Amino acid sequence: MATHLILQKIFKTGIVSEPAPAADTSLRTREQELHAEILKVFGQAITIRHVDAGSCNGCELEIHALGGPHFNIEGIGVKFAASPRHVDLLLVTGPVSRNLETALKRTYDATPEPKWVVAMGDCGCGCGTVGGMFGENYASCGKVANVIPVDVEVPGCPPDPVTLLSGILAAVSGRTA
Amino acid sequence: MRIGEQDWDFTPQAGSNAIWRGTLPAARLPALAQAVKAEGGQLVALWGSDDRKLDAGFALHCAFMTGAGLVWVSGTLPAEAPAYPDLAHVFPQADRMQRATFDLLGIRAEGATDTRKWLRHGAWPEGTYPLRKDFAASPTRELDAYPFIRVEGEGVHEIPVGPIHAGTIEPGHFRFSIIGDRVLRLGERLGYTHQGVEKRFEGMDLATGARLAGRVSGDSHVAFAWAYCMAVEAATGCMVPERALWLRGLFLEIERIANHLGDLGYLGNDVALSFGFMHFWRLKEDWLRLTARLFGHRYLFDRIVPGGVAVDLADGSELLATADRLEQEVRDLKAIYDEHAGVQDRFANTGIVKPAMAARLGLTGLAGRASAQAWDARAQFPQPPYDQLDVNMATHSRGDVLARAEVRFVEVFESMRLIRAMLELMPAGPLQVAVAPTGSVAEGMGWVEGWRGEIVVAVRIGADGRLDRVHPHDPSWQNWPLLEVGVLGNIVPDFPLINKSFNLSYSGQDL
Numbered sequence: 125m126a127t128h129l130i131l132q133k134i135f136k137t138g139i140v141s142e143p144a145p146a147a148d149t150s151l152r153t154r155e156q157e158l159h160a161e162i163l164k165v166f167g168q169a170i171t172i173r174h175v176d177a178g179s180c181n182g183c184e185l186e187i188h189a190l191g192g193p194h195f196n197i198e199g200i201g202v203k204f205a206a207s208p209r210h211v212d213l214l215l216v217t218g219p220v221s222r223n224l225e226t227a228l229k230r231t232y233d234a235t236p237e238p239k240w241v242v243a244m245g246d247c248g249c250g251c252g253t254v255g256g257m258f259g260e261n262y263a264s265c266g267k268v269a270n271v272i273p274v275d276v277e278v279p280g281c282p283p284d285p286v287t288l289l290s291g292i293l294a295a296v297s298g299r300t301a
Numbered sequence: 302m303r304i305g306e307q308d309w310d311f312t313p314q315a316g317s318n319a320i321w322r323g324t325l326p327a328a329r330l331p332a333l334a335q336a337v338k339a340e341g342g343q344l345v346a347l348w349g350s351d352d353r354k355l356d357a358g359f360a361l362h363c364a365f366m367t368g369a370g371l372v373w374v375s376g377t378l379p380a381e382a383p384a385y386p387d388l389a390h391v392f393p394q395a396d397r398m399q400r401a402t403f404d405l406l407g408i409r410a411e412g413a414t415d416t417r418k419w420l421r422h423g424a425w426p427e428g429t430y431p432l433r434k435d436f437a438a439s440p441t442r443e444l445d446a447y448p449f450i451r452v453e454g455e456g457v458h459e460i461p462v463g464p465i466h467a468g469t470i471e472p473g474h475f476r477f478s479i480i481g482d483r484v485l486r487l488g489e490r491l492g493y494t495h496q497g498v499e500k501r502f503e504g505m506d507l508a509t510g511a512r513l514a515g516r517v518s519g520d521s522h523v524a525f526a527w528a529y530c531m532a533v534e535a536a537t538g539c540m541v542p543e544r545a546l547w548l549r550g551l552f553l554e555i556e557r558i559a560n561h562l563g564d565l566g567y568l569g570n571d572v573a574l575s576f577g578f579m580h581f582w583r584l585k586e587d588w589l590r591l592t593a594r595l596f597g598h599r600y601l602f603d604r605i606v607p608g609g610v611a612v613d614l615a616d617g618s619e620l621l622a623t624a625d626r627l628e629q630e631v632r633d634l635k636a637i638y639d640e641h642a643g644v645q646d647r648f649a650n651t652g653i654v655k656p657a658m659a660a661r662l663g664l665t666g667l668a669g670r671a672s673a674q675a676w677d678a679r680a681q682f683p684q685p686p687y688d689q690l691d692v693n694m695a696t697h698s699r700g701d702v703l704a705r706a707e708v709r710f711v712e713v714f715e716s717m718r719l720i721r722a723m724l725e726l727m728p729a730g731p732l733q734v735a736v737a738p739t740g741s742v743a744e745g746m747g748w749v750e751g752w753r754g755e756i757v758v759a760v761r762i763g764a765d766g767r768l769d770r771v772h773p774h775d776p777s778w779q780n781w782p783l784l785e786v787g788v789l790g791n792i793v794p795d796f797p798l799i800n801k802s803f804n805l806s807y808s809g810q811d812l
Contacts, residue, residue: 126641130576133633140583174469178494180808182519182600187469188563189589192582206467221811222424222440224472224493227464257513262431262440263424263497281602282519284593 524751666754775809
């Protein structure tokens with residue numbers, strides 16, 4: 125019975141996936157120290173490890189949303205993996221709490237070169253009112269770049285999935301700004 | 302008011318018939334806790350404050366759920382060696398809150414059996430307390446050795462998981478003791494997202510405070526922002542326009558539906574029915590986009606402000622049409638979850654918290670209602686607009702993953718009904734009034750039934766009109782320990798499913 129209902133739903137719904145957004149190279153924060161040949165090897169296929177370094181879980185809502193059918197991220201070569209040893213890119217939400225500082229540094233060290241880091245959200249980027257509200261204090265190191273090197277910053281509270289995807293693509297597209 | 306066999310000198314908060322306020326010598330707190338427990342109540346929240354600048358010592362605050370509503374009681378403590386009698390022997394859920402209160406304020410629970418640190422991992426020195434007003438220590442990096450309770454015996458071994466997990470979730474450490482594939486014990490270690498939120502509130506203006514409160518746990522933004530504003534409005538005697546209260550109710554139900562849709566998708570995902578994930582997240586994305594079109598933000602961040610709301614609803618017709626379509630689609634998907642043998646096999650009898658255990662340990666909110674703990678502030682203590690809506694509470698007695706999924710389904714349908722009713726009954730009128738601090742020290746409490754459970758925010762405004770002390774409370778405080786109970790005897794591979802069925806907030810309890 126369930127199979128019949130599932131098939132009915134699938135056919136009735138059709139394909140809801142939308143075209144991927146263009147890479148937003150303006151989000152880059154430092155000249156990428158990467159060789160063109162490496163980029164040729166990776167192309168636009170990229171594996172990501174998400175690290176919540178102390179966020180309010182608002183950014184995580186949008187990372188989850190990115191996994192839904194509208195965005196079809198695996199179809200454009202973007203995949204989330206469970207271990208930092210398997211990935212090219214760390215997607216870090218913050219601000220980085222002092223209680224997670226060591227774990228974040230270890231995760232960064234465990235990620236093989238070449239690697240990119242995308243800081244997500246106003247807290248992780250240390251920008252805007254919210255970034256200011258969540259600056260350094262006794263419990264927090266502030267923005268992600270205070271703890272590990274960051275390639276691309278995607279501001280927003282939280283940045284919506286399309287903006288996030290543009291930032292991820294900017295990190296790996298290889299096109300110069 | 303009367304609790305148990307005694308009369309207590311508590312008074313209702315201005316403008317509320319469900320929130321009460323009182324003070325007691327700290328030594329009488331256990332007697333009050335016993336009386337609350339005897340009549341079937343629960344401890345909701347426990348926190349402390351440094352009142353030495355107000356010509357007092359320290360204070361220990363409790364919020365109790367009673368038959369007459371929420372009671373906020375403060376126990377006064379001396380400035381030197383502040384201590385109060387342990388309450389965890391009456392309400393076990395006090396345990397972690399007491400330990401956190403010690404870590405942050407140095408207020409000791411005398412006679413407590415568990416005195417391990419909780420929020421202090423080693424980022425600030427032992428013997429210094431961040432929420433004391435004279436705190437000035439520099440950050441340190443000491444070795445964080447947390448004494449987990451060890452299970453011993455032949456064939457027992459441990460699996461350490463986290464703080465960084467395999468999926469896109471918040472950080473925390475889980476220590477499983479297992480034999481074969483069966484969980485003998487789970488020990489949680491939380492606090493990794495401790496951002497010093499309570500310290501950040503100190504000295505903040507009232508409007509910025511609402512933005513921070515909404516970011517205590519982002520998935521419960523509306524509930525926290527509303528509870529904070531309710532507290533500020535009570536403290537300042539602000540009368541919020543009626544339409545603003547109705548819009549807040551509308552926002553709260555929109556938030557509840559969004560979270561429940563996401564969870565129902567993940568529950569499918571975690572039993573390998575990715576069909577369920579894709580369809581529920583399709584619906585959730587439609588819902589979020591509609592929310593953004595109508596109100597300018599996918600999660601309604603910063604739409605609730607002290608004194609009212611920052612955005613109006615011009616035309617509810619698209620919301621009504623989407624609610625109708627989504628409700629039908631959720632019914633289609635429920636029929637599939639109900640029929641699917643694999644889903645039912647994995648959901649049923651997995652991660653059980655029996656009603657008696659839930660009552661003993663204080664399981665609350667959505668997870669509590671799935672274990673027959675029938676509390677829902679919208680139904681029992683309805684504040685406007687819920688006093689005109691007659692909310693139907695969803696409960697279940699199985700206490701397993703199936704029950705927690707079922708409660709979500711029922712609540713989605715009820716929230717859709719409430720949204721329709723709100724659009725019909727919502728009065729016209731202004732959206733916001735100015736909030737004027739009184740010029741003297743003032744306190745207030747807010748209480749909102751968020752999607753996860755009751756969100757409580759206590760606020761004290763100083764004579765300068767800025768925030769002096771804010772304590773935001775997430776129901777995850779009470780419910781995390783019950784996850785340790787629910788997972789017992791289950792197989793390790795079912796842990797992600799059980800965890801998702803509770804879907805507790807890390808940042809909400811780490812603060």
